[in-house]
Amino acid sequence: MKRTMLAVALLATIATCTHAATLEQKVVEHTLKNGMKLLLVERHTSPTVAAWIRFRVGSVDERSDERGIAHLLEHMLFKGTTTLGTKDYAAEKPVLDRIEEVAQALTAEKARREKADAGKIAGLEKQLASLEADASRYVIKDEFFELYSRNGGTGYNAFTSRDGTTYLISLPSNKLELWAAIESDRLQNAVLREFYTERSVVMEERRRSYDADPESKLWETFVASSFLAHAYGQPTIGWMSDIENLTRSKAEQFFHSYYAPNNAIVAIVGDIDTTATIALVERYFGAIKPGKQPPPVTTLEPAQAGERRIELLADAEPTVIMGFHKPAISTPDDYVFDVINMILGSGRTSRFYKKLVIEKQIATDIGAFDAPGHRYPNLFVVSANPRAPHTAADVEAAVQAELELLKTTPVAARDLQRILNKMEYEEARRMGTNGGLARNLTEYEATTGNWRYMTEQRSKIAGVTPDDIMRVARTYFTRENRTVGFITKKGGDK
Amino acid sequence: MRRLIISICFLLSTITAVCAADFQPGNPRTMKFPELNFQIPKAERIVLECGMPVYLLRDTELPIIGVTAMVRAGSVYEPAAKSGLAGMAGSVMRSGGAGGMAPEAMDDELEFMASAVESGIGSDMGTVSLTSLKKNFSRTLQIFRQVLLHPDFSEKRVEIARRQAIEGLRRQNDDPKDIAGREIHRAIYAGHPLGTVPTFESVSAVTRQDMIDYHRSFYRLDRMILAVSGDFDRSELLKELNAVFGAVKNSGAPDLPNIAQPKQQFQGEVLYGKKDVNQTVIRMGHLGLTKDSPDIYAVRLLDYILGGSFTSRLTMEVRTNQGLAYSVGSHFDIGRRFTGSFIAETETKAESTAKAISLMKGIITDLTKEPVSDAELSAAREYMINSFMFGFTSPASIVTQRARLEYFGYPEGYLEQFRENIAKVTKADILSAARKYLHPDAFKLVVIGNGAKFDQPLSMFGTVRELDLKTTVPK
Numbered sequence: 024m025k026r027t028m029l030a031v032a033l034l035a036t037i038a039t040c041t042h043a044a045t046l047e048q049k050v051v052e053h054t055l056k057n058g059m060k061l062l063l064v065e066r067h068t069s070p071t072v073a074a075w076i077r078f079r080v081g082s083v084d085e086r087s088d089e090r091g092i093a094h095l096l097e098h099m100l101f102k103g104t105t106t107l108g109t110k111d112y113a114a115e116k117p118v119l120d121r122i123e124e125v126a127q128a129l130t131a132e133k134a135r136r137e138k139a140d141a142g143k144i145a146g147l148e149k150q151l152a153s154l155e156a157d158a159s160r161y162v163i164k165d166e167f168f169e170l171y172s173r174n175g176g177t178g179y180n181a182f183t184s185r186d187g188t189t190y191l192i193s194l195p196s197n198k199l200e201l202w203a204a205i206e207s208d209r210l211q212n213a214v215l216r217e218f219y220t221e222r223s224v225v226m227e228e229r230r231r232s233y234d235a236d237p238e239s240k241l242w243e244t245f246v247a248s249s250f251l252a253h254a255y256g257q258p259t260i261g262w263m264s265d266i267e268n269l270t271r272s273k274a275e276q277f278f279h280s281y282y283a284p285n286n287a288i289v290a291i292v293g294d295i296d297t298t299a300t301i302a303l304v305e306r307y308f309g310a311i312k313p314g315k316q317p318p319p320v321t322t323l324e325p326a327q328a329g330e331r332r333i334e335l336l337a338d339a340e341p342t343v344i345m346g347f348h349k350p351a352i353s354t355p356d357d358y359v360f361d362v363i364n365m366i367l368g369s370g371r372t373s374r375f376y377k378k379l380v381i382e383k384q385i386a387t388d389i390g391a392f393d394a395p396g397h398r399y400p401n402l403f404v405v406s407a408n409p410r411a412p413h414t415a416a417d418v419e420a421a422v423q424a425e426l427e428l429l430k431t432t433p434v435a436a437r438d439l440q441r442i443l444n445k446m447e448y449e450e451a452r453r454m455g456t457n458g459g460l461a462r463n464l465t466e467y468e469a470t471t472g473n474w475r476y477m478t479e480q481r482s483k484i485a486g487v488t489p490d491d492i493m494r495v496a497r498t499y500f501t502r503e504n505r506t507v508g509f510i511t512k513k514g515g516d517k
Numbered sequence: 518m519r520r521l522i523i524s525i526c527f528l529l530s531t532i533t534a535v536c537a538a539d540f541q542p543g544n545p546r547t548m549k550f551p552e553l554n555f556q557i558p559k560a561e562r563i564v565l566e567c568g569m570p571v572y573l574l575r576d577t578e579l580p581i582i583g584v585t586a587m588v589r590a591g592s593v594y595e596p597a598a599k600s601g602l603a604g605m606a607g608s609v610m611r612s613g614g615a616g617g618m619a620p621e622a623m624d625d626e627l628e629f630m631a632s633a634v635e636s637g638i639g640s641d642m643g644t645v646s647l648t649s650l651k652k653n654f655s656r657t658l659q660i661f662r663q664v665l666l667h668p669d670f671s672e673k674r675v676e677i678a679r680r681q682a683i684e685g686l687r688r689q690n691d692d693p694k695d696i697a698g699r700e701i702h703r704a705i706y707a708g709h710p711l712g713t714v715p716t717f718e719s720v721s722a723v724t725r726q727d728m729i730d731y732h733r734s735f736y737r738l739d740r741m742i743l744a745v746s747g748d749f750d751r752s753e754l755l756k757e758l759n760a761v762f763g764a765v766k767n768s769g770a771p772d773l774p775n776i777a778q779p780k781q782q783f784q785g786e787v788l789y790g791k792k793d794v795n796q797t798v799i800r801m802g803h804l805g806l807t808k809d810s811p812d813i814y815a816v817r818l819l820d821y822i823l824g825g826s827f828t829s830r831l832t833m834e835v836r837t838n839q840g841l842a843y844s845v846g847s848h849f850d851i852g853r854r855f856t857g858s859f860i861a862e863t864e865t866k867a868e869s870t871a872k873a874i875s876l877m878k879g880i881i882t883d884l885t886k887e888p889v890s891d892a893e894l895s896a897a898r899e900y901m902i903n904s905f906m907f908g909f910t911s912p913a914s915i916v917t918q919r920a921r922l923e924y925f926g927y928p929e930g931y932l933e934q935f936r937e938n939i940a941k942v943t944k945a946d947i948l949s950a951a952r953k954y955l956h957p958d959a960f961k962l963v964v965i966g967n968g969a970k971f972d973q974p975l976s977m978f979g980t981v982r983e984l985d986l987k988t989t990v991p992k
Contacts, residue, residue, distance in 0.1 A: 068578060069910040070555050107545060164837055168827045170545050173896055175903025179827075195906060197553040204545045223840030230796035231843050231864045236692050306540050338793060339691035340684075371612075371624040384677060387684045410684045411990070441629045448631035448650055451579045455911060 046454060047478050050464065053301050057313040058285025061304055062464045062474060064292040066457060072196045072293030073178075073457035076206060077465035079288070080281035081186045082259040083320055083396060089273060091225070091261020094183040096274045098221050100190070101167055101181070104212040107205070108166040112214065115161035119216060122154045123271050126219050130268055151219065162216060167205055174198045178458065185255055185396030187469050193458060196294035203307040210282060211311055218271040226267070229260050237339035237510055245344045245508030246395050248333045249402055253324040255395050283314025288468045290461035320399060324348065326504075333508040343415040344508040345405045345422060347499050352397035353471040358483045359495040360393065360403055365442045366434060366492075367391045367425060368405070372441065374428075375405070379421050385413035389422075397470040402506075403499065415509040429496035433489035446481045453477075555906050557932055560744075560919045563755065566764040571743040572919045575751060576912040580651040582747035583913045584658070586665055587924045590643035590735035593710040593776050593855070599723050601715030605678045606670075606728040607638030610645070613674035616663030620674055623660060632657040634664050640711060641854050642924065643735065651748045655757060662761045665741075668732060675725045682720045683990075690986045693798045693965040694864070696790055700984060701800040704786060704961035705858050709779040717991050738767040744920040746912035779804060779856050783959035789975055790965040790984040797870040797966030801877065802860035803959055807852040808927065814938045815950035820849045821897040822889050822947070823881065824861055828896070830880050831861065841865045841873050847881070849954070853925040859954065867966055871973035874962065884951040888944040902936045 053061040082093045105112045129147040132139050163169075171179045171192055181190045194202060233239045243258050250256025260266070291300055327348055350356050367374050368391025379386040389407035409418045453459055468474040560572040592603040611634060614620040627634060632649035634657065645665045649657040690696050699714060706712025745754065783803055806816060824831040824847025835845040847861035861881060865873040909915050922931060962978055975981045 066578070068576070068912070069558075070553055070906060071910055159838075164833060165828050169896060172826065172828070173899040173903070174550075175900065175906070177904050177907050193907065195553055195555075195903060197550045200543055200550070201545055201548055204543050204548065207542065208545075217837070220838070220840040224836055224843050227796065227841070227865060228843035230794075230866060231694075235792075235794040235796045235798075235864070236694070238692070307542060310540070337691075340688045370628050372628045377621075381677065384680060387681045408684070408688070410680060411687055437629070441631075444629060445631045448581075451581055451650065452648075455579050455581070457910070 045478070046450070047475070049454070050474065051297050051301075053304075055284060055305060055309055057309065057311055058283075059304075059308055059311075060288045060468065061301065062288070062290045062468065063295065063297050063300055064290075064460060064464075065295055065297055066292060066454075066460075067294050070196045070294045071193055071457060072199055072291060072295055073191065073193045073461045074199065074202045074206075075189055075191045075290045075458075075461040075465045077187050077189045077288045077290075077469050078282055079186075079286045079469050080188055080317065081184050081396070082257060082261075083185045083254045083399065084281065084317065085254065085257070085277075089269075089277060090257050090265040091259075092269055092273055092277045093188055094260050095222060095225050095266065095269055096215075096277055097181045097183045097188050097190075098225060099215040099218060099271075099274055100209055100213055100278075101165065102216045102218075102221070103163070103166055103214055104208045105214055106212070107170075107208060108163050108214065108216065110161050110163060112161075115158060115216070118154060118158040118161070119214070119271075122151065122158060122219070125151045125154060127270055127272070130270060134268055155217075155220070158216065167209070170201065170205065174201055176201075183259055185259055186398045187466075189462075189465060191458070191461070193293075199291070199295065199300065200303060203303050207307040207311065210284070210287075210308070213278065213282075215271050215274055215278075218274065222266060222269060225260065226263065229263060229266065232260065233258070234263075237335070237337035238342055240337065241333075241335045241342055241344065241508050241510050244335055245333055245346065245506065246402075248331055248508065249346050249348070249506045250324055253322050253399065254320060255324075255399060255401065280314070281317050284308060284311045285313040286317060288465050290464040290468075292461045292464070293457040324400060327506070329503050331506040333506065335508065335510050336513050337510050338513050339510055340411070340512060341409050341415045342510045343407055343409065343418050345419065346394075346402040346506045346508075347501075347504050349393070349401060349403045349499055351400050352393075353476055356495055356498075358480070359487050359491045361480070361484055362434075362439070362442060362487045362492060363403070363429065363495065364391050364393070365445065366438055367429075369445070374425050375407075375422070378425060379407065379418065383421060384410060385417050385421060386410055389418075415511075419507060419509075426496060426500040430493055430500065432493075434492050439487070439489075443481060443485055446484065450478070450481065558909050558915050560746075560916045562919070562923075565743075565755075565762055566759045566766075567738050567762045568766045569738055569741055569743060569762060570920075570923065571745060571758065572916040572923075573751065573754070574746045574912045574916045575749060576746060577748045580748050582647075582649055582651055582654045582745070582749050584647040584661060585744045585913075585917050585920070586645045586661075587742045587744070587920055588643035588645070588665075588736055589740040589773060589924075590638050590731075591641035592638060593640055594735070594774050595710070595731070597710070597713045598719055599727060600713045600719040601682055602719075602723045602727055602731060603638040603643075604715070605675075605682060605720070605723055606731045607636050607643060609670050609674050609678050609728060610668040610732065611636040611664055612678065613671040614669040615660070616667040617669065618660070618663060620671055627657065627660060630657060632660075634661050636664055636668075654749070658757060658761055666736065666738075670725050670728050670732075672725055675728065679720060679723065682715065683717060686715065686717055686720065687988055687990060690790075690988055693790075693792045693794055693796075696792070696984075696986065697798040697800045697862075697963050697965045700788055700790065700965075701802060701860055701961060701963045702858070704788060704963065705803055705860075706779050709855075710776060711779065711855060721991070734771075738762060738765075739769075742920045742924050744913075744916035746916045776855070781856075783956050785959050785979050786961045787975055787979040787981045788961065788963045788984055789968060789981050790963075790986050791968060792965055792986070793967050795867055795967075795970075796864050797867050797873075797964060797971070798862075798864050799870070799874055799877075800860055800862045800963040801874070801957075801960040802847075802858055803956060803961060805849050805852065805857040805859045806954060807854070807856055808925065812946075812950045812953065813851055815942045815946040816849050816851065816954060817901065818894065818897045818939065818942050819884065819889075819947050819950050819954075820847070821900065822893045823847050823884055826897075826900070830884075831863075831877060834880055835863060835865075835873060835876055839876070841869050841876070845877075867970035868972050870964065870966060870971040871975070871977060874964070874978060878957045878960070881955055882957045885948075885955050885957075888948045891944070894942075894944055894947065898939060898942070901939045905936055908932075 049064050051063045175195045179192045247256045375389045386407045387410050464474045467476040560574045595602040630653040636645045647661040703712050842863040842865045845863035850857040
């Protein structure tokens with residue numbers, strides 16, 4: 024029995040698979056009249072589908088009194104709509120409005136810090152708790168999640184970055200209409216219920232992800248110190264006092280400014296029929312009115328005019344992070360940085376690994392990458408853990424020596440070819456999962472303006488010459504353009 | 518062709534735009550869906566001339582081939598005095614050169630082809646894996662074979678691995694979550710190899726010869742299963758695999774060292790580690806069960822209802838209702854060879870530490886008292902049955918899953934009957950599983966944080982033993 028099934032399965036594989044189509048051949052684009060961009064790829068490997076919605080709004084779009092709102096709003100958009108997540112919205116709404124009044128008064132009183140009236144706070148807290156208990160009678164908890172899960176949905180999640188906010192789910196392919204119904208409802212009729220409890224959840228998220236983890240805390244401090252003016256410096260989750268002062272009204276305002284179909288990119292990848300899927304999306308999303316186009320961030324980070332050194336005292340072993348300002352994604356020099364990244368930091372043949380980990384053995388691990396976002400000018404970052412007794416300073420000096428070498432010695436042709444070979448492999452590999460492909464399509468469409476960045480990057484990189492690398496290294500790897508962050512062990516030797 | 522599709526779509530969208538006014542969106546609560554035809558994908562099982570089983574699944578979507586070898590090895594088989602040996606040996610198999618090929622030459626050749634060969638040894642399995650473009654497969658397979666069967670364990674690379682392990686130990690108390698994760702396992706598996714962790718002494722005691730001996734005794738052709746997927750030609754592949762592994766049946770391997778099951782002792786304990794942080798890391802748990810228990814289906818549903826989903830009782834109460842944590846949950850890690858564990862976990866601000874612990878213990882205890890609701894059971898069941906197909910989304914996951922089932926000795930038909938077995942579970946089954954496998958009074962409770970700021974002293978949960986988190990590096 025086993026054998027026969029097998030033979031059938033093998034035959035089926037051979038018969039249905041067209042041979043290695045390129046991404047360019049596989050992606051179908053469609054733009055709705057309201058501006059919503061749809062990217063579709065048919066993959067019939069399994070009867071599943073991944074659906075990702077990316078909004079072109081992230082923490083970089085926040086004003087200083089809204090820091091953390093993009094991320095908190097992302098949490099809030101799991102709380103339901105006027106029809107889902109509630110037993111009776113008409114009865115619930117007045118209670119939600121009362122909650123907002125009391126919570127705003129409470130937030131304002133607490134913001135007075137040491138001048139605040141403790142008695143008033145206690146009274147408002149009591150009032151808020153009783154209103155929240157009242158409101159909870161109407162709530163159907165996490166109904167989106169419940170509906171998706173019962174239908175076999177997995178990986179229902181969302182994430183917020185500096186550049187964007189993405190909502191994702193994988194479903195059995197016969198259930199895609201459920202996604203269309205829930206997501207179009209969420210876009211039009213979201214209700215940010217349970218806001219103030221969720222705000223506490225986000226504070227715990229902040230403690231967990233940044234406050235209590237020394238390496239992440241260094242990272243947050245390092246990035247903030249690298250940008251004086253540009254919003255890339257502020258942490259996506261917000262500083263603690265920012266989160267404490269966010270309100271539902273602020274979140275709703277932000278939602279209405281940025282969550283419109285013309286600001287959304289949708290990727291649907293998997294076991295779909297392209298034509299029917301476009302029709303489905305048209306039916307559910309086509310009538311949603313476009314919003315106004317959100318303005319770009321106009322702040323330019325002033326050129327850094329001297330090295331910045333950031334120390335974090337922590338109950339942890341030393342870590343060092345070095346950063347250099349560089350241009351945004353898909354600019355000519357950014358492609359040169361792609362090459363530099365890979366030469367210095369990718370794999371066991373990379374220069375950092377060979378020199379610092381294997382030859383000198385002064386670090387246990389070291390990496391190079393771009394951060395904290397891509398839409399706007401960002402940083403080339405090197406991050407490493409020194410190996411005792413070697414210090415952060417030893418590692419820094421060895422990294423600097425490698426950067427100097429790039430300025431003076433042309434990179435060998437074989438090193439450049441290795442990078443192109445690696446990209447050829449990656450281009451194939453990243454088409455191998457529905458979710459991975461949906462992620463890349465939405466990410467690159469959003470950050471570069473065109474998903475074809477994925478197919479064009481290799482040819483751009485093929486055009487990078489050894490001279491380009493030396494020029495870029497000389498231009499950007501300067502002392503004044505450098506920020507160095509490091510952990511010093513509390514109560515350590517120094 | 519693509520143009521054509523696009524123009525058809527444009528046509529369609531014009532039509533739908535016209536009809537948009539009449540469109541009634543479906544109700545997510547009652548929506549009906551077309552039938553979905555899902556057959557559990559099979560992988561072909563063949564046996565090489567040397568006797569090694571191989572699972573195969575061909576898929577030509579991408580010009581890539583992947584191979585995984587699963588080897589009967591694991592850190593459970595290393596002596597406590599050399600704890601860390603297996604992990605280090607697994608890593609140096611790859612980093613230390615093989616078959617006379619120097620480490621640098623191997624790295625260079627593999628990365629120039631954009632191929633990867635990686636090796637590692639976990640608690641009860643060794644793996645060596647390969648990925649490569651189809652065009653570079655034959656050469657990559659040669660290197661894969663050398664790493665798997667003939668690693669050279671370069672003295673220099675052995676030393677680097679040791680130094681890295683020592684640096685890792687220096688850093689093991691930096692992140693409170695790492696401390697708690699390690700300490701709960703040590704407490705649950707006290708006295709068993711699964712509860713042994715590497716120390717400066719044990720890692721320093723590991724020699725190159727230990728690695729060579731370890732590899733020689735475990736990496737035998739009759740203790741391996743292979744999983745191959747991707748864009749291969751079946752007959753070419755079989756020819757190559759037989760050439761690579763030879764025709765000699767290497768049988769009669771001595772039995773694996775007999776490692777006893779962990780002792781079934783359930784005794785509560787409170788372990789506290791001091792870290793000056795604003796959030797406390799909390800872990801609690803005890804021993805669980807193995808895959809051979811008939812209760813695994815009830816336990817999987819129990820797991821989902823208690824702490825395995827966003828709508829689980831733990832998440833719903835601790836996070837959604839009370840806002841005490843971002844991350845909260847619990848998990849039965851069903852043991853494959855050895856008894857598994859049950860661990861519940863969260864992190865909460867120092868000031869709500871005791872509150873969160875009490876709340877979680879209470880929620881867990883409730884499950885041993887009253888049956889779950891019909892709605893909870895049906896939600897858990899529907900999720901497990903309807904999402905089952907996500908275990909089969911790539912050819913690589915299909916073949917490695919099949920190989921893993923054979924490796925761990927799962928019964929024939931395990932996957933085929935999984936959904937049916939889940940569907941059969943009743944509320945009474947879940948209650949009896951909860952009573953059998955949950956013992957909140959016997960939890961090992963690990964708490965890492967700043968005790969001075971806790972809302973209540975930890976002593977309310979039992980006698981507290983403080984962990985020594987000072988890292989004293991021997992000179």
